[in-house]
Amino acid sequence: MNLTYSAEEQAFRQEVHDFLATCLPDDIRERVRLGRRLSADDHVRWQNILSERGWLAANWPEDHGGPGWGPVQRHIFDEACAAAHAPTVVPFGVNMVAPVIMTFGSEAQQRYYLPRILANQDWWCQGYSEPGAGSDLASLKTRAVRDGDHYIVTGQKTWTTLGQHANMMFCLVRTDPDAKKQAGISFLLIDMASPGITVRPIITLDGAHEVNEVFLDEVRVPVANRIGEEGQGWTCAKFLLTHERTGIAGLGHAKQALSHLKSLATRVQHRGRPLLELASFRQRVVKAELELMALEVTNLRVIAAARDGSVPGAESSLLKVRGSELRQELSELTRRALGPAALPFFPDFLHGDAELDDPAQAESAAGAAQYFNRRKLSIYGGANEIQKSIVAKTILGM
């Protein structure tokens, strides 16, 4: 066993670091640093830069246009990106639907969609959850009725992240209402410009427009847009969810948040001394640091165990639970470190283009909003309670 980076890995880290220093546009870096919302164009601009460098599809195998990295390189890359305040790659295309298409899609589907994802030509969103089907996803009701070469799809999806920018949605629909719950589900790719689709914003408690409701009213979807066989949708869905969860550990983000917290708590004064000198506060920072150290190794262990290219199974639930708890704790400590300065709320600055006169106010503006936004980490991608049930059943056999 050896937990240090090899010379090669260190050289790679330097390479990523240099790339980020020269290629990440300053305006985007600054918006991410201050916790301000990015426009669709900001995301695409950055993803085009990554794509050009060959680094957009970090998880893809080389024959599909991925960089051919192993888990350690991916880990190094994620960490460096978060540390440099690079935007998170919008995952729905490159990290979610792409592996499904590679694994279950036809050759024609692969040839068509994968290059478009690499070139940022499509913006994908995830149409899984419904008002009545959250944790119990398999109870979804959106109906797809066969009509010649088409399905007619009617129903409602919700919590659709960044659906307002999307032109494509991968969607779980019920093709056989008589089959057992999971068996009647199929996986469809739907053009968001199809007649019958309405997207409505949901505003979250931090004032952001990040999620949406998507209404489908007799939307015609070509049968050719189905991935896998009819009734095989649940297999695709579960396969995708494990991919989704792995990223959710969010180690790079946690590291960045911890280092920000430490520098904040060193600058902020409490009775004329740095806040970090206050024992009760410091102790919580230290605990978060230990949790992070452990999680980094656990994360690498889990990924290494699945080195053959497959994704980790129920272990990814462990990473999701701990990773989300840790990031929430860090957002809590950051809000607390800001003290009274966490209170003022400037939605037009955070979610729009309005500027603030006072630079100190701009630095602290996102603290509380981000804390509230991070509550989602333990809810989406399968809530933490559900992850724990998976672990109890699958790993512990309870």
Added chain:
Amino acid sequence: MDFSLSDEQRMLADTLDRLMADRVSPEQRRTMLEAPAGARSPLWQTFAELGLLHMPFTEEVGGLGGDGTDLMIIMQALGRGLVPEPYLAGLVLPGELLARLGDAEQRERWLTPLLEGEHQLALAWQENDARYDAHGISTTARRDGDGWRLDGHKQLVFNAASALAMLVTARLDDGRLGLFVVPADTTGLSRHDYRTIDDQLASDLTLDAIALTNDACLGLDAAQALDATQALGRAALCAEAVGAMEVACQQTLDYLKERRQFGTPLSAFQSLQHRMVDMHLHLEQARSMAILATTSLALADNERDYRIAAAKAYCGEAARFIAEQAIQLHGGMGMTEECYVSHYAKRLVMFDHYLGDVDHHLEYVSDHLLNVA
């Protein structure tokens, strides 16, 4: 020992409950938040008619002589209703300082109309560089001829935008803490207004060579009165938080019973039952601490501050736990503006950022422990 309420207090609680139910629905609250600052609020008028504005002040200064328990009843109801009216910031805190420090003339001019609901005030003590420490401020007050000159910055002055005047703390040349009444239209005073993330109206103030006459000075040694007023504010906040915790717990419980997944109500899952019990435990413990705090207001300064610091720290953690679980157990719904519990959650989490957070008060309690040991 006696934990029961008097008949009057029970009546007060009932009246307030009805008032909240009739007048502070989510839509009505939205309307209140959207009303321009300084506009006459119908609800405030009702507060005046019900005697709520007189309640927390002694009869000597024209009040009704309510005690800590009366204040607790009022604040708890305001917390339940998530009422945006500045009862604490615009009335209780500045009123308490005027009552403690003002002479007859100053009280006549500022306190009497305050109690009648004719104007509101604000208290400007916070400077972000001093974090939660009301004494470590850098705003200065200097003698200038017969009067005074004030310079400095104040942050998070709640209700400043609706106040006819602000009570401003300032450091004197001899190091003591002075308190001054600064009318809103004073030359050299500028204001930047905003809302906090939990919907309170606040302002940053700049005081640029403000000239005040001598009668604007409420006191040249205001430290003790300020401490007492902050203690009062903390106790009141604890009671308000308990009111908001009650609603957050109740709404979560209702949701668990109503929301179905996997063919059963969520309330059937044991892990969620236990979580709900944890929330309830936090609520009851916080309620006890709020009672402890509001019944300690008349104790000797040291004992009062010790108990109230303990309560504020305790309620800070309880409020956050309940807020976080309320969101979590509502799932995606809990994350939305539309779901009312998210507004309670925001108020409960941010409770910790008013008048000293958990760390601030834990430090006070631990220091006390060392001194006693």
